[in-house]
Amino acid sequence: xxxxxxxxRAGMDPWALLDRVRREMDAAWPGLAARSxxxxxxxxxxxxxxxxxxxxxxAEVPGVRHEDLEITIEAxxxxxxxxxxxxxxxxxxxxxxxxxxxxxxxxxAFEFPVPxxxxxxxxxxRDGILxxxxxxxxxxxxxxxxxxxx
Amino acid sequence: xxxxxxxxxxxxxELHGREKQAVTQETTRSGPVFRPDVDIVERADDFLxxxxxxxxxxxxxxxxxxxxVLSIDAVSAxxxxxxxxxxxxxxxxxxxxxxxxxxxxxxxxxxxxxxKEGVLxxxxxxxxxxxxxxxxxxxx
Numbered sequence: 001x002x003x004x005x006x007x008x009r010a011g012m013d014p015w016a017l018l019d020r021v022r023r024e025m026d027a028a029w030p031g032l033a034a035r036s037x038x039x040x041x042x043x044x045x046x047x048x049x050x051x052x053x054x055x056x057x058x059a060e061v062p063g064v065r066h067e068d069l070e071i072t073i074e075a076x077x078x079x080x081x082x083x084x085x086x087x088x089x090x091x092x093x094x095x096x097x098x099x100x101x102x103x104x105x106x107x108x109a110f111e112f113p114v115p116x117x118x119x120x121x122x123x124x125x126r127d128g129i130l131x132x133x134x135x136x137x138x139x140x141x142x143x144x145x146x147x148x149x150x
Numbered sequence: 151x152x153x154x155x156x157x158x159x160x161x162x163x164e165l166h167g168r169e170k171q172a173v174t175q176e177t178t179r180s181g182p183v184f185r186p187d188v189d190i191v192e193r194a195d196d197f198l199x200x201x202x203x204x205x206x207x208x209x210x211x212x213x214x215x216x217x218x219v220l221s222i223d224a225v226s227a228x229x230x231x232x233x234x235x236x237x238x239x240x241x242x243x244x245x246x247x248x249x250x251x252x253x254x255x256x257x258x259x260x261x262x263x264x265x266k267e268g269v270l271x272x273x274x275x276x277x278x279x280x281x282x283x284x285x286x287x288x289x290x
Contacts, residue, residue, distance in 0.1 A: 047236065097197075104163035105165065110238075
């Protein structure tokens, strides 16, 4: 448990720990059931798509500024980390009636079944949706073979 | 990448997230509709309502005020390309809906709305007579 040792302190609910391990391990790709959303207690929620020559990752990150978002791609792994900041002008006389939106740090990591080309990956954040295009490494793209007439 | 660095606990709170809650409503719109998380902060002169509606652009937003009930309806512009094959899904895409009963002291004529990075900010000014007044105490 070296990886999670720092969170495994006395009194921590083992289910919470398990949940955290699950959150941080994330995609064990081939075993994942697609189409039915599986997420509970993850931030940000992520969808992954296969588009032939590339993978697409989308994430709901409303209110996260692009400068507070860091994406690292290495071999077949993508890591997202960042912070969602909520700043209210809390001058005297301010009264909070309802507070459902959360702020804080986040970190997710996913592994793809084949390596991706980090140099050609592109990320755009618009309307609170992050979209990352991850071209598959050239050697792992699907190829169509033309059958020549004899 | 150094795994240990990656997993050092954050100095401040870590986000946990919650599954989107679907709402049932009487509209004819197809597809799921979710309940956005909101914050409501009352300031001296106004109420600030902030709602997370990722995927929504200004043109996809409808804000209505009827008989003291403020309703927010929004559609997402972030539909995935049909050519993409889903391989892992953690969130569903759909619309957003939420409604609030406004206190009498809101000036309905001057409600302001702004969309930014998938977050809706509504400013609901208080009617002038309900704003706090500061009374100067004069020295005798």
